[in-house]
Amino acid sequence: MRIGLDARTLTAPRPRGTGRNLLDAYRLVTALRPDWDFVLFHQRPLADDAPAAELAARPNVQLRRIDVPGDRLDAWFQLALPLAARQARVELLHLPANAAPAWLPVPAVATIHDLAPLTVSGELPPRATARFRRGVRRAVRRAKHLITVSAATRSALHELFGVPSERVSVVPWAPDAHIAAAAAEARQPQRVAELCQRYGLHGRWLLAFSGWAPRKNARGLLCAFARLPAAVRATNQLVLVGCEPAERRAALRKLTRDLGVASACRILGYVPHADLPGLLAGACGLAMPSLCEGFGLPLLDAMACDVPVLTSNRSSMPEVAADAALYCDPTDPESIAAGLAELLEPATAARLVARGRARVREFTWERTAAALCAVYERAAGARAPVPVEVVVP
DSSP states (O other): OEEEEEOTTTTSSSOOTHHHHHHHHHHHHHHHOTTSEEEEEESSOOOTTSTTHHHHTSTTEEEEEOOOSSOGGGHIIIIIHHHHHHHTTOSEEEEOSSOOOSOOOSOEEEEEOOOHHHHSTTSSOHHHHHHHHHHHHHHHHHOSEEEESSHHHHHHHHHHHOOOGGGEEEOOOOOOHHHHHHHHHHTSHHHHHHHHHHHTOOSEEEEEEOOSOGGGOHHHHHHHHHTSOHHHHHHEEEEEEOOOSHHHHHHHHHHHHHHTOGGGEEEOOOOOGGGHHHHHHTOSEEEEOOSOOSSOHHHHHHHHTTOOEEEESSTTHHHHHTTSSEEEOTTOHHHHHHHHHHHTSHHHHHHHHHHHHHHHTTOOHHHHHHHHHHHHHHHTSSSOOOOOBOOOO
16 A cells, blocks of 8 residues: 655654654554655755654655745645645545645545644634644545544544544544653753753753644743742742743743742753653653643653643543643643642652553554554545544543
8 A cells, every 4th residue: 555644744854742652653564564665755864863763764665755935825735745645546645633635636545634734723813723723624524534643633633524434433642652751861860960950950850842823832831831839839840841932931931030030940942852751751740731632642641751740630641641630620720720829749740650550551653553554454444444443441
Protein backbone atom coordinates (compact mmCIF):
# COMPACT_ATOMS: atom_id res chain seq x y z
CA MET A 1 0.00 0.00 0.00
CA ARG A 2 1.11 3.56 -0.66
CA ILE A 3 0.34 6.08 2.09
CA GLY A 4 0.68 9.85 1.82
CA LEU A 5 1.00 12.18 4.79
CA ASP A 6 0.77 15.94 5.18
CA ALA A 7 4.08 16.08 7.04
CA ARG A 8 4.53 19.83 7.49
CA THR A 9 4.38 19.69 11.28
CA LEU A 10 6.60 16.63 11.40
CA THR A 11 9.34 18.18 9.21
CA ALA A 12 9.38 21.61 10.89
CA PRO A 13 12.79 22.75 12.18
CA ARG A 14 11.39 22.78 15.73
CA PRO A 15 8.46 20.34 15.68
CA ARG A 16 5.99 20.81 18.52
CA GLY A 17 2.81 19.11 19.65
CA THR A 18 1.36 17.31 16.66
CA GLY A 19 4.72 17.25 14.89
CA ARG A 20 6.44 15.49 17.80
CA ASN A 21 3.56 13.05 18.15
CA LEU A 22 3.59 12.21 14.45
CA LEU A 23 7.33 11.68 14.54
CA ASP A 24 7.05 9.23 17.44
CA ALA A 25 4.19 7.41 15.70
CA TYR A 26 5.74 7.28 12.23
CA ARG A 27 9.03 5.87 13.51
CA LEU A 28 6.98 2.78 14.35
CA VAL A 29 4.35 2.89 11.61
CA THR A 30 6.99 2.78 8.87
CA ALA A 31 8.79 -0.06 10.70
CA LEU A 32 5.61 -2.07 11.24
CA ARG A 33 4.79 -2.03 7.52
CA PRO A 34 8.12 -2.37 5.68
CA ASP A 35 6.28 -3.49 2.54
CA TRP A 36 4.27 -0.25 2.38
CA ASP A 37 5.52 2.95 0.78
CA PHE A 38 5.13 6.23 2.65
CA VAL A 39 5.28 9.60 0.90
CA LEU A 40 5.72 12.49 3.33
CA PHE A 41 4.77 15.79 1.71
CA HIS A 42 6.39 18.89 3.19
CA GLN A 43 6.85 22.56 2.36
CA ARG A 44 10.10 23.86 3.82
CA PRO A 45 13.58 22.50 3.05
CA LEU A 46 14.56 19.76 5.50
CA ALA A 47 17.77 20.39 7.43
CA ASP A 48 20.21 17.51 7.79
CA ASP A 49 19.83 17.60 11.58
CA ALA A 50 16.05 17.93 11.59
CA PRO A 51 14.34 15.30 13.78
CA ALA A 52 12.51 13.93 10.72
CA ALA A 53 15.72 13.39 8.73
CA GLU A 54 16.07 9.87 10.13
CA LEU A 55 12.80 8.87 8.48
CA ALA A 56 14.09 9.95 5.07
CA ALA A 57 16.83 7.33 5.30
CA ARG A 58 14.35 4.47 5.50
CA PRO A 59 13.90 2.51 2.25
CA ASN A 60 10.09 2.69 2.35
CA VAL A 61 9.91 6.46 3.05
CA GLN A 62 10.06 9.30 0.52
CA LEU A 63 10.12 12.95 1.53
CA ARG A 64 8.63 15.04 -1.22
CA ARG A 65 8.87 18.81 -0.98
CA ILE A 66 6.13 20.92 -2.55
CA ASP A 67 7.27 24.52 -2.89
CA VAL A 68 4.55 27.16 -3.08
CA PRO A 69 6.24 30.58 -2.74
CA GLY A 70 4.20 32.89 -0.58
CA ASP A 71 1.41 30.32 -0.27
CA ARG A 72 -1.37 32.84 -0.69
CA LEU A 73 -4.90 31.65 0.00
CA ASP A 74 -3.58 28.42 1.56
CA ALA A 75 -2.73 27.13 -1.92
CA TRP A 76 -0.28 24.52 -0.61
CA PHE A 77 -2.97 22.70 1.35
CA GLN A 78 -5.96 23.39 -0.86
CA LEU A 79 -4.41 22.63 -4.25
CA ALA A 80 -0.73 21.63 -4.25
CA LEU A 81 -1.03 18.81 -1.69
CA PRO A 82 -4.06 17.10 -3.29
CA LEU A 83 -2.47 17.37 -6.74
CA ALA A 84 0.85 15.97 -5.51
CA ALA A 85 -0.95 13.10 -3.75
CA ARG A 86 -2.73 12.19 -6.96
CA GLN A 87 0.49 12.41 -8.99
CA ALA A 88 2.28 10.24 -6.43
CA ARG A 89 -0.53 7.69 -6.77
CA VAL A 90 -1.06 7.35 -3.05
CA GLU A 91 -3.85 5.00 -2.11
CA LEU A 92 -4.64 6.91 1.06
CA LEU A 93 -3.72 10.41 2.27
CA HIS A 94 -3.53 11.15 6.00
CA LEU A 95 -4.46 14.71 6.92
CA PRO A 96 -3.32 15.08 10.56
CA ALA A 97 -4.26 18.66 11.43
CA ASN A 98 -8.03 19.15 11.94
CA ALA A 99 -8.86 19.91 8.31
CA ALA A 100 -9.26 18.68 4.76
CA PRO A 101 -8.87 20.63 1.52
CA ALA A 102 -11.87 21.56 -0.57
CA TRP A 103 -10.66 19.27 -3.36
CA LEU A 104 -9.64 15.69 -2.56
CA PRO A 105 -8.85 13.51 -5.61
CA VAL A 106 -7.60 10.59 -3.48
CA PRO A 107 -9.14 8.74 -0.51
CA ALA A 108 -8.20 10.32 2.80
CA VAL A 109 -8.40 9.99 6.57
CA ALA A 110 -8.26 13.07 8.77
CA THR A 111 -7.28 13.48 12.41
CA ILE A 112 -9.31 15.90 14.51
CA HIS A 113 -7.36 16.62 17.69
CA ASP A 114 -9.78 18.98 19.38
CA LEU A 115 -12.54 21.48 18.71
CA ALA A 116 -11.34 24.10 21.20
CA PRO A 117 -11.64 27.04 18.76
CA LEU A 118 -15.36 26.24 18.58
CA THR A 119 -15.92 25.69 22.30
CA VAL A 120 -13.53 28.09 24.09
CA SER A 121 -14.42 31.77 23.78
CA GLY A 122 -11.56 33.82 22.33
CA GLU A 123 -9.39 30.83 21.47
CA LEU A 124 -8.94 32.25 17.96
CA PRO A 125 -9.94 35.52 16.28
CA PRO A 126 -13.32 35.37 14.46
CA ARG A 127 -11.87 34.89 10.97
CA ALA A 128 -9.52 32.16 12.15
CA THR A 129 -12.39 30.47 13.98
CA ALA A 130 -14.49 30.49 10.81
CA ARG A 131 -11.55 29.06 8.86
CA PHE A 132 -11.08 26.34 11.47
CA ARG A 133 -14.78 25.45 11.29
CA ARG A 134 -14.60 25.18 7.48
CA GLY A 135 -11.57 22.91 7.73
CA VAL A 136 -13.27 20.55 10.16
CA ARG A 137 -16.49 20.58 8.13
CA ARG A 138 -14.56 19.64 5.00
CA ALA A 139 -12.83 16.83 6.86
CA VAL A 140 -16.22 15.54 8.04
CA ARG A 141 -17.64 15.69 4.52
CA ARG A 142 -14.69 14.56 2.41
CA ALA A 143 -12.54 12.21 4.48
CA LYS A 144 -13.39 8.55 4.18
CA HIS A 145 -12.75 8.10 7.89
CA LEU A 146 -11.87 10.28 10.88
CA ILE A 147 -9.39 9.76 13.70
CA THR A 148 -9.57 11.41 17.11
CA VAL A 149 -7.07 11.12 19.93
CA SER A 150 -9.75 10.82 22.62
CA ALA A 151 -13.33 9.73 23.08
CA ALA A 152 -14.03 13.27 24.31
CA THR A 153 -13.16 14.72 20.90
CA ARG A 154 -15.22 12.03 19.19
CA SER A 155 -18.19 13.06 21.34
CA ALA A 156 -17.60 16.73 20.49
CA LEU A 157 -17.59 15.86 16.78
CA HIS A 158 -20.94 14.18 17.20
CA GLU A 159 -22.40 17.09 19.17
CA LEU A 160 -21.17 19.89 16.89
CA PHE A 161 -21.14 18.20 13.49
CA GLY A 162 -23.44 15.20 13.86
CA VAL A 163 -20.68 12.69 13.03
CA PRO A 164 -21.79 9.13 13.85
CA SER A 165 -19.40 7.12 16.03
CA GLU A 166 -18.89 4.48 13.35
CA ARG A 167 -17.08 7.07 11.21
CA VAL A 168 -14.50 7.79 13.91
CA SER A 169 -11.60 5.76 15.28
CA VAL A 170 -10.14 6.74 18.66
CA VAL A 171 -6.34 6.41 18.57
CA PRO A 172 -4.70 7.98 21.65
CA TRP A 173 -1.15 9.26 21.80
CA ALA A 174 1.55 8.12 24.22
CA PRO A 175 4.26 9.90 26.23
CA ASP A 176 6.88 11.88 24.34
CA ALA A 177 9.58 9.29 23.69
CA HIS A 178 12.45 11.75 24.22
CA ILE A 179 11.14 13.16 27.49
CA ALA A 180 10.47 9.73 28.98
CA ALA A 181 13.90 8.40 27.96
CA ALA A 182 15.83 11.43 29.19
CA ALA A 183 14.08 11.93 32.55
CA ALA A 184 16.54 9.96 34.69
CA GLU A 185 19.60 11.71 33.30
CA ALA A 186 17.87 15.08 33.58
CA ARG A 187 17.65 14.60 37.36
CA GLN A 188 21.43 14.43 37.76
CA PRO A 189 22.55 17.25 40.12
CA GLN A 190 24.81 18.88 37.56
CA ARG A 191 22.05 18.93 34.93
CA VAL A 192 19.58 20.35 37.44
CA ALA A 193 22.04 23.08 38.44
CA GLU A 194 22.63 24.03 34.80
CA LEU A 195 18.89 24.18 34.14
CA CYS A 196 18.23 26.29 37.22
CA GLN A 197 20.91 28.77 36.21
CA ARG A 198 19.63 28.95 32.64
CA TYR A 199 16.03 29.67 33.60
CA GLY A 200 16.37 31.42 36.95
CA LEU A 201 14.94 28.57 39.00
CA HIS A 202 15.53 27.85 42.65
CA GLY A 203 14.28 25.31 45.14
CA ARG A 204 11.07 23.63 43.99
CA TRP A 205 8.84 24.53 41.08
CA LEU A 206 5.44 23.73 39.66
CA LEU A 207 5.42 23.48 35.86
CA ALA A 208 2.72 24.49 33.38
CA PHE A 209 2.76 24.21 29.60
CA SER A 210 0.87 27.43 28.99
CA GLY A 211 1.61 27.99 25.30
CA TRP A 212 -0.17 30.67 23.29
CA ALA A 213 -3.76 29.49 23.62
CA PRO A 214 -6.37 30.92 26.02
CA ARG A 215 -7.63 27.38 26.70
CA LYS A 216 -4.39 26.66 28.59
CA ASN A 217 -5.79 28.98 31.27
CA ALA A 218 -2.53 30.66 32.25
CA ARG A 219 -4.36 33.62 33.78
CA GLY A 220 -6.56 31.35 35.88
CA LEU A 221 -3.52 29.44 37.09
CA LEU A 222 -1.68 32.63 38.08
CA CYS A 223 -4.74 33.90 39.94
CA ALA A 224 -4.95 30.57 41.76
CA PHE A 225 -1.24 30.59 42.62
CA ALA A 226 -1.66 34.04 44.17
CA ARG A 227 -4.24 32.55 46.56
CA LEU A 228 -1.69 30.15 48.06
CA PRO A 229 -0.14 31.21 51.39
CA ALA A 230 2.92 33.40 51.05
CA ALA A 231 5.01 30.78 52.83
CA VAL A 232 4.11 28.23 50.15
CA ARG A 233 4.95 30.64 47.34
CA ALA A 234 8.27 31.44 49.02
CA THR A 235 9.46 27.85 48.56
CA ASN A 236 7.63 26.86 45.37
CA GLN A 237 7.98 28.73 42.09
CA LEU A 238 5.42 28.59 39.30
CA VAL A 239 7.04 28.14 35.89
CA LEU A 240 5.00 28.73 32.72
CA VAL A 241 6.66 27.59 29.48
CA GLY A 242 5.86 28.16 25.82
CA CYS A 243 4.25 31.57 26.43
CA GLU A 244 4.34 33.02 22.92
CA PRO A 245 4.43 35.58 21.42
CA ALA A 246 6.36 38.22 23.38
CA GLU A 247 3.18 40.27 23.91
CA ARG A 248 1.61 37.32 25.73
CA ARG A 249 4.62 37.00 28.01
CA ALA A 250 4.48 40.72 28.76
CA ALA A 251 0.78 40.52 29.63
CA LEU A 252 1.30 37.52 31.90
CA ARG A 253 4.26 39.16 33.63
CA LYS A 254 2.15 42.25 34.23
CA LEU A 255 -0.51 40.06 35.78
CA THR A 256 2.05 38.52 38.14
CA ARG A 257 3.06 42.01 39.25
CA ASP A 258 -0.56 43.04 39.74
CA LEU A 259 -1.14 39.90 41.81
CA GLY A 260 2.03 40.45 43.84
CA VAL A 261 3.59 37.11 42.86
CA ALA A 262 6.14 38.18 40.24
CA SER A 263 9.12 37.07 42.33
CA ALA A 264 7.72 33.53 42.56
CA CYS A 265 6.84 33.15 38.87
CA ARG A 266 8.88 32.50 35.74
CA ILE A 267 7.13 33.28 32.46
CA LEU A 268 9.14 31.59 29.70
CA GLY A 269 8.73 31.57 25.94
CA TYR A 270 9.89 28.81 23.63
CA VAL A 271 12.02 26.24 25.46
CA PRO A 272 14.26 23.89 23.44
CA HIS A 273 12.93 20.37 23.43
CA ALA A 274 16.20 19.16 24.94
CA ASP A 275 15.44 21.14 28.11
CA LEU A 276 11.91 19.82 28.62
CA PRO A 277 12.93 16.56 30.35
CA GLY A 278 14.81 18.53 33.00
CA LEU A 279 12.08 21.10 33.53
CA LEU A 280 9.45 18.39 33.87
CA ALA A 281 11.39 15.73 35.76
CA GLY A 282 12.68 18.36 38.21
CA ALA A 283 9.23 19.77 38.93
CA CYS A 284 7.36 19.02 42.13
CA GLY A 285 4.12 18.96 40.15
CA LEU A 286 2.47 19.59 36.79
CA ALA A 287 -0.38 22.12 36.81
CA MET A 288 -2.68 21.73 33.81
CA PRO A 289 -6.01 23.46 34.55
CA SER A 290 -6.96 23.72 30.87
CA LEU A 291 -10.41 24.81 29.78
CA CYS A 292 -10.33 22.20 27.02
CA GLU A 293 -7.91 19.62 25.59
CA GLY A 294 -8.14 17.17 22.75
CA PHE A 295 -5.89 14.76 24.61
CA GLY A 296 -3.50 16.31 27.14
CA LEU A 297 -0.11 14.81 26.35
CA PRO A 298 1.77 16.61 29.19
CA LEU A 299 -0.27 14.52 31.63
CA LEU A 300 1.39 11.34 30.37
CA ASP A 301 4.79 13.02 30.07
CA ALA A 302 4.57 14.01 33.73
CA MET A 303 3.55 10.52 34.80
CA ALA A 304 6.46 9.06 32.81
CA CYS A 305 8.76 11.38 34.80
CA ASP A 306 7.26 10.47 38.20
CA VAL A 307 5.72 13.93 38.58
CA PRO A 308 2.29 14.32 40.26
CA VAL A 309 -0.46 16.03 38.28
CA LEU A 310 -3.27 18.51 38.84
CA THR A 311 -5.62 18.91 35.88
CA SER A 312 -9.17 19.86 34.90
CA ASN A 313 -12.31 17.87 35.48
CA ARG A 314 -13.52 18.25 31.87
CA SER A 315 -13.02 17.27 28.20
CA SER A 316 -10.34 14.62 27.66
CA MET A 317 -8.33 15.08 30.83
CA PRO A 318 -10.20 12.65 33.14
CA GLU A 319 -10.21 10.17 30.28
CA VAL A 320 -6.42 10.29 30.03
CA ALA A 321 -5.43 10.64 33.68
CA ALA A 322 -8.15 8.49 35.32
CA ASP A 323 -7.35 8.11 39.04
CA ALA A 324 -3.73 9.21 38.63
CA ALA A 325 -4.39 12.95 38.97
CA LEU A 326 -6.05 15.54 41.15
CA TYR A 327 -8.89 17.45 39.52
CA CYS A 328 -10.13 21.02 39.71
CA ASP A 329 -12.72 23.28 38.13
CA PRO A 330 -10.62 25.34 35.69
CA THR A 331 -13.08 28.24 35.79
CA ASP A 332 -12.71 28.64 39.58
CA PRO A 333 -9.35 29.96 40.89
CA GLU A 334 -10.24 28.79 44.39
CA SER A 335 -10.67 25.24 43.11
CA ILE A 336 -7.33 25.40 41.28
CA ALA A 337 -5.62 26.83 44.37
CA ALA A 338 -7.01 24.05 46.56
CA GLY A 339 -5.73 21.52 44.06
CA LEU A 340 -2.26 23.10 44.03
CA ALA A 341 -2.11 23.04 47.81
CA GLU A 342 -3.07 19.36 47.90
CA LEU A 343 -0.62 18.55 45.11
CA LEU A 344 2.23 19.93 47.22
CA GLU A 345 1.44 17.63 50.14
CA PRO A 346 4.09 14.85 50.21
CA ALA A 347 1.66 12.00 50.88
CA THR A 348 -0.64 13.09 48.07
CA ALA A 349 2.27 13.52 45.66
CA ALA A 350 3.63 10.05 46.47
CA ARG A 351 0.21 8.47 45.91
CA LEU A 352 -0.22 10.20 42.56
CA VAL A 353 3.28 9.25 41.39
CA ALA A 354 2.57 5.58 42.11
CA ARG A 355 -0.76 5.70 40.28
CA GLY A 356 0.83 7.63 37.42
CA ARG A 357 3.45 4.93 36.89
CA ALA A 358 0.68 2.38 36.42
CA ARG A 359 -1.49 4.65 34.29
CA VAL A 360 1.19 5.71 31.81
CA ARG A 361 1.98 2.08 30.99
CA GLU A 362 -1.46 1.84 29.35
CA PHE A 363 -0.34 4.25 26.61
CA THR A 364 2.36 3.09 24.19
CA TRP A 365 3.48 4.24 20.75
CA GLU A 366 3.50 0.59 19.66
CA ARG A 367 -0.24 0.42 20.32
CA THR A 368 -0.81 3.77 18.64
CA ALA A 369 1.18 2.78 15.53
CA ALA A 370 -0.62 -0.55 15.22
CA ALA A 371 -3.98 1.22 15.46
CA LEU A 372 -2.99 3.74 12.77
CA CYS A 373 -1.99 0.90 10.47
CA ALA A 374 -5.35 -0.77 11.08
CA VAL A 375 -7.18 2.48 10.26
CA TYR A 376 -5.18 2.86 7.03
CA GLU A 377 -5.91 -0.71 5.97
CA ARG A 378 -9.63 -0.41 6.60
CA ALA A 379 -9.97 3.07 5.10
CA ALA A 380 -8.14 2.04 1.93
CA GLY A 381 -10.45 -0.95 1.47
CA ALA A 382 -13.38 -1.00 -0.86
CA ARG A 383 -15.99 -1.26 1.89
CA ALA A 384 -16.82 1.31 4.54
CA PRO A 385 -14.15 1.11 7.25
CA VAL A 386 -14.98 -0.29 10.67
CA PRO A 387 -13.82 2.08 13.43
CA VAL A 388 -10.69 1.19 15.36
CA GLU A 389 -10.58 2.00 19.05
CA VAL A 390 -7.66 1.59 21.40
CA VAL A 391 -9.33 0.75 24.68
CA VAL A 392 -7.54 2.18 27.71
CA PRO A 393 -8.96 1.09 31.10
